Amino acid sequence: MNNSHIRLGINVDHVATVRNARGGTHPDPVRAAVAAIAAGADGITVHLREDRRHIVDTDLIRLKAAISAPINLEMAATPEMLAIALHLKPNAVCLVPEKRSEVTTEGGLDVASQLGTLKPFVATLCDAGIRVSLFVDADFSQLHAAHDAGATIVELHTGAYADAEDAHQRALELSRLREAARLTPSLGLECHAGHGLTFENVGPIAAIANIVELNIGHFLMGEAMFIGIQNSIVTMRTIMDSARMSGIRSERNG
Numbered sequence: 573m574n575n576s577h578i579r580l581g582i583n584v585d586h587v588a589t590v591r592n593a594r595g596g597t598h599p600d601p602v603r604a605a606v607a608a609i610a611a612g613a614d615g616i617t618v619h620l621r622e623d624r625r626h627i628v629d630t631d632l633i634r635l636k637a638a639i640s641a642p643i644n645l646e647m648a649a650t651p652e653m654l655a656i657a658l659h660l661k662p663n664a665v666c667l668v669p670e671k672r673s674e675v676t677t678e679g680g681l682d683v684a685s686q687l688g689t690l691k692p693f694v695a696t697l698c699d700a701g702i703r704v705s706l707f708v709d710a711d712f713s714q715l716h717a718a719h720d721a722g723a724t725i726v727e728l729h730t731g732a733y734a735d736a737e738d739a740h741q742r743a744l745e746l747s748r749l750r751e752a753a754r755l756t757p758s759l760g761l762e763c764h765a766g767h768g769l770t771f772e773n774v775g776p777i778a779a780i781a782n783i784v785e786l787n788i789g790h791f792l793m794g795e796a797m798f799i800g801i802q803n804s805i806v807t808m809r810t811i812m813d814s815a816r817m818s819g820i821r822s823e824r825n826g
């Protein structure tokens with residue numbers, strides 16, 4: 573496996589959040605997506621929520637028309653979202669747990685307890701040529717369940733690592749993520765990661781060789797307000813690439 577390149581998917585939901593605060597058309601998340609690709613992003617992630625609090629259905633259609641880079645559609649495993657995904661045919665769908673009352677996706681999907689419903693859901697998406705990712709905590713039982721559900725990819729939830737209260741807790745969460753990522757190839761799963769990543773905390777995650785893609789949104793869009801979207805993404809890319817190269821070097825040196 574060529575693990576020297578780590579892909580960066582940019583989540584533009586929060587541009588839509590700012591737009592929706594005034595109910596108009598500015599700022600446009602599709603324009604942000606085009607700018608993100610121009611700045612070196614490898615793909616665009618959007619989360620179509622049941623309550624449409626940020627991205628809305630017409631954004632998806634405009635996004636598909638505006639970019640040729642891969643679209644990763646985050647969604648809940650509901651019949652409504654399945655119909656939308658089958659119609660839109662994004663490159664990938666990432667199934668996430670969704671609660672109306674949450675501010676953001678709080679934890680990973682409990683694949684193990686929903687295997688019966690997720691398996692046919694995943695199969696329908698795969699049959700339509702869509703890659704299916706499951707957003708899970710760094711927990712071995714969830715990784716085995718993701719494999720049993722027929723997923724192509726697991727995206728490891730990095731929230732507990734990003735929100736760790738002290739260095740000891742952060743090191744523990746990092747080691748759980750490393751172990752989880754280490755298991756994925758033996759289960760035939762591609763490994764992604766995301767949530768809460770920043771310039772300051774992304775390095776150790778990007779250094780994990782089995783992780784092939786990071787999906788990052790909130791921090792980069794916030795930072796774009798100060799330094800612009802291009803600088804925000806280029807800086808993240810530079811930090812990720814340099815962390816990946818040092819990760820590879822330290823693995824080689826044992």
Ligand code: PXP
Nearest residue numbers: 677707766767768787788789790
């Ligand atoms: N990956 C998934 C599956 C998510 O739900 C989110 C948040 O929407 C992200 C990545 C990006 O997280 P953040 O906005 O904290 O960078």
